[in-house]
Amino acid sequence: MSVLPENYEMVIGLEVHTHLKTDSKLFSPAPVRYGEDPNHSVHPIDLALPGVLPVLNERVVELAIRLGLAIHATVNEESIFARKNYFYPDLPKGYQISQFEEPVVSEGWLDIEVEPAETSAGTGKAKKKGAAPEMERKRIGVTRAHIEEDAGKSIHDIAIAGSDDSCIDLNRAGVPLLEIVSEPDLRSPQEASAYLRTLRSILRYIGVSDADMEKGQFRCDANVSIREKGAEFGTRTEIKNLNSFTHVEDAIEAEAIRQLELIEDGGEVVQATMGYDPDRRRTHVQRLKENSDDYRYFPDPDLIPLRIPAEKIDAVREALPELPEEKRARFESEYALSSYDAGVLTASRTLADFFEETAKGCGAPKSAANWITRDVLRELKERECEIEDLALTPAMLGSLIGLVEEGRLTQKSAAQLFPDLVAEGGDPEAMMVDRGLEAVSDAGAIDAFVDEVIAANADVVQQVRDGDDKPLNFLMGQVMKASQGKAEPGQVRKALAEKIRG
Numbered sequence: 221m222s223v224l225p226e227n228y229e230m231v232i233g234l235e236v237h238t239h240l241k242t243d244s245k246l247f248s249p250a251p252v253r254y255g256e257d258p259n260h261s262v263h264p265i266d267l268a269l270p271g272v273l274p275v276l277n278e279r280v281v282e283l284a285i286r287l288g289l290a291i292h293a294t295v296n297e298e299s300i301f302a303r304k305n306y307f308y309p310d311l312p313k314g315y316q317i318s319q320f321e322e323p324v325v326s327e328g329w330l331d332i333e334v335e336p337a338e339t340s341a342g343t344g345k346a347k348k349k350g351a352a353p354e355m356e357r358k359r360i361g362v363t364r365a366h367i368e369e370d371a372g373k374s375i376h377d378i379a380i381a382g383s384d385d386s387c388i389d390l391n392r393a394g395v396p397l398l399e400i401v402s403e404p405d406l407r408s409p410q411e412a413s414a415y416l417r418t419l420r421s422i423l424r425y426i427g428v429s430d431a432d433m434e435k436g437q438f439r440c441d442a443n444v445s446i447r448e449k450g451a452e453f454g455t456r457t458e459i460k461n462l463n464s465f466t467h468v469e470d471a472i473e474a475e476a477i478r479q480l481e482l483i484e485d486g487g488e489v490v491q492a493t494m495g496y497d498p499d500r501r502r503t504h505v506q507r508l509k510e511n512s513d514d515y516r517y518f519p520d521p522d523l524i525p526l527r528i529p530a531e532k533i534d535a536v537r538e539a540l541p542e543l544p545e546e547k548r549a550r551f552e553s554e555y556a557l558s559s560y561d562a563g564v565l566t567a568s569r570t571l572a573d574f575f576e577e578t579a580k581g582c583g584a585p586k587s588a589a590n591w592i593t594r595d596v597l598r599e600l601k602e603r604e605c606e607i608e609d610l611a612l613t614p615a616m617l618g619s620l621i622g623l624v625e626e627g628r629l630t631q632k633s634a635a636q637l638f639p640d641l642v643a644e645g646g647d648p649e650a651m652m653v654d655r656g657l658e659a660v661s662d663a664g665a666i667d668a669f670v671d672e673v674i675a676a677n678a679d680v681v682q683q684v685r686d687g688d689d690k691p692l693n694f695l696m697g698q699v700m701k702a703s704q705g706k707a708e709p710g711q712v713r714k715a716l717a718e719k720i721r722g
Contacts, residue, residue, distance in 0.1 A: 222408065222462045224446060224474055230476050231445045231453055232406035236419060236437055237397050237436040238429045240283045246396035247274030254435050256314050258389040266394035268313035273522050280396045283428045284324045284367055287398060291362050293328025295403055301523040305516045308317045310372035310388050320517040323366035329356050332414040360415050361403030369396040384435045409469035416440060416465060420543050425569045433463050455489040459496050459503060466562055471496035475503045555585035564593050570607055574614050581618020584625050591621060591700050599642050611645035620648040633657040669707060670715045673698040684720050692716060
């Protein structure tokens with residue numbers, strides 16, 4: 221539900237800075253490493269020392285093309301590198317090499333899925349308990365994506381710096397970035413979060429960036445304004461350096477409330493750069509916003525225009541992997557999955573690949589989807605890890621599901637084996653045999669268990685004969701207990717029904 225009155229709406233545009241997946245920096249051979257001791261991955265080019273010249277990393281250009289094609293944008297065959305001039309302790313050159321008027325990528329879009337406004341406000345159709353929400357698709361324009369180098373990092377934390385002085389770490393200086401700028405098409409914090417999640421998924425799918433927010437590889441600045449619906453855009457402010465989806469949503473909401481209170485008190489919103497305090501959930505003015513004129517952009521005299529041949533763009537297009545949206549549609553049609561399940565399974569490329577390998581191994585795509593969306597994702601959440609960190613492999617899970625599908629292992633027994641497979645791996649069939657968990661499917665053995673339970677529960681059996689089916693579940697439970705959970709449930713139900721009703 222919106223925090224604004226019904227006649228107001230937010231107008232949001234996002235600027236995302238994502239580190240590119242390269243071994244070396246944008247203009248120098250210095251390595252790109254995370255967790256290195258401060259100032260150990262620095263080169264004279266990164267510092268603009270006298271006599272050095274920048275040399276463009278060709279891999280960066282390829283990754284920029286990939287992103288442009290993935291977001292349906294124009295990859296410009298000519299773009300210009302410019303110097304963005306400003307002075308800050310962690311900017312060793314006194315300027316940043318970026319792109320300004322002529323970026324490498326322009327005029328793209330991506331689709332996001334969000335809850336309809338009437339549903340999120342509680343006025344839509346009531347949803348069944350536990351049901352996935354119905355979503356609607358919205359197209360968000362991407363103004364541009366341009367290449368630039370990152371700045372260093374100022375450290376004010378005494379525990380990290382080792383003193384109460386502010387320190388500078390230049391390991392990050394010169395790391396290649398793409399700055400991806402959206403159109404002001406977003407209208408709620410939830411839409412902003414959905415956009416970021418979608419963009420991050422695309423970047424990972426196509427191998428452009430790991431987009432690890434904890435490592436600072438995926439950072440966001442949010443431009444926020446409010447207006448009466450149908451009116452002209454209001455004055456925007458920019459909230460800097462948001463590095464989690466939760467902070468993005470909370471910061472946008474807090475800034476919209478601040479602007480509304482200011483307007484209602486008769487004041488005016490001033491264009492400014494804002495900071496966000498997550499502890500107080502408040503935004504605050506850091507400085508009045510600069511305009512592009514303040515940065516004194518001009519073409520970098522050490523770098524010639526970047527010209528990309530059309531055949532290079534075509535080659536990258538041919539090598540582009542299947543995108544999340546395409547994979548999701550294929551999962552729905554090829555594996556008969558629901559839109560919700562397909563969306564969950566394609567949230568990351570590794571999870572999607574894990575599902576496909578599992579489905580092929582067991583021949584039961586729906587069962588594979590259920591195990592992964594329920595049991596595997598639960599383990600990942602509890603362990604706070606990625607799927608590749610588990611001992612469980614698709615072949616193991618496929619084998620486990622296959623045993624259940626064949627009737628050799630009950631669902632309950634499979635659930636007993638699953639935690640050990642996750643923690644240590646192993647052969648599900650061998651584990652089943654070693655632990656004596658193989659399902660009892662012999663009709664004679666099952667009949668013996670059923671006869672025993674019927675004889676011991678005459679009153680319950682009579683209720684079933686009188687037309688009440690509910691006690692049948694109790695009788696099934698007794699048979700499963702007698703068989704130590706090994707009896708095949710379908711056969712148990714069939715045998716009970718035949719013996720009680722004839």
